[in-house]
Amino acid sequence: MKLLSHFPAIGVSNTYILGSRDGGKAILIDPGRFDVTLLDLIENNNFDISTVLVTHDHENHIKGLRTLMKIYNPVIIAGNDEIAGFRTRPVDGGMKIDQSGFPVEIINVEGHSSDSRVFKVGPYIFTGDILSAGRIGSSPSSYSRELLIHSIRDRLVSLDEDLLILPGHGPPTTISAEIRWNPDLRDEHRDSAD
C-alpha cells in the first residue's frame, strides 16, 4: 500500500491518495482542492482514481470534486447520497466495503456534522474534521461537543494506538499521541466530559 499526501497552502485541507506501489486503481480522500500539484502526484505514480472517499460535505473538502470527476469519473463514497450534484454510494457506520482493491471500514462519529464519516483503511484512519493533532472538530452546541468527545473516545480512542490518523486539517498523528496531548481527550478531562 502506498500513501501520498497533498497539503495545499490555499485552503489548507489535506487530500490523501492510497494505491498500490505499482500504480493502477487508487482511492483519493477529500478532494478539497484540485491543482497541478495533485494532478502530478496522481499521474507520476500511474494512479487511476477509481474511488473518492468524502469525510463530510463541507466545501473545503470537496471543492476539487468536479474536476476530479471530469478526469477520472470515480465512485464517490460518502455519508450523503449526493455531493456537489453527483450521486454517491452512501455508507453508514459499521459497514465494510471493498474499493479499488482495499477494504474500507466506515465509522460514524457524531457531533460535527450529520454526514461525517471516518474511514479506516489498513493502518490509516481518515478523520476529516472529527479529530486532528491536539484538536477535535467544531460543534454547533455544547451538547454536540460532548457527544463528539464521547463518540471519539468510544469509537476511535478504543482502536489500536499505533494506527496513523490522517486528518482533514493539520499534520498526521496517532491514537496514542491524542490520548497524551489532545486537551479534550486527556484522562484529566475524562470525568467532566463523560
Add this chain to the structure above:
Amino acid sequence: MEAVGVLENRDFSGLDLSGINLDRYEFHYCRFTDAVFAGASFRDSQFLMCLLDNVNGVESIFTGCRMMSVLAAGSDFSGCDFSGSDLININFNGIQGAATVFDESDLFYSRFIYAALPGASFQDCNLKRVDFTEADLRNVNFSDSNPEESYIPHPSDNPV
C-alpha cells in the same frame, strides 16, 4: 542543491542512528518512530510525510531542512538546531524542546500543544496559525516573529 539520496517508504523505527550524518538526504514517507539520532546531522535534508514520533534527537542538527506534514509528537529535540528551515504542518505536540533553536524558520500551521519549550528561540520566524496551546513557553524568544498570528492562549482566555 542536489540531494545526496532519496529514500522512500523506508522503516528506521527503533534504530540507533546517534551521530549519523545524513545531510542533504530526502526522506519521503519514512518511519523513524522510537529511533535514536542524538547528535545526528540532517542539514538541508527533506522530510515529506515522515513519522519522527517519540525519537531521541537531542542536540541534532536540522538547519536548512524542509519538512512537510510530519509527525514528530513526543520526541526529544532538546538543544536541536532547526534554523533556516521550512517546518510546515508539523505535529510537534508533546515534544521536549528546551533551548531548541527555530530561528528564521517558517512554521506555518504546525502544532506545539503541550510542548516543553523553555528557553527555545523562535527569532524571525513565520508563526502564522501555529498552535502553542498548553505549551511551556518560559523564556522563549519570539523577537522579530509574529506570535500574534499564532495561537498562544492567554491566561484570561480561561477565567476561573
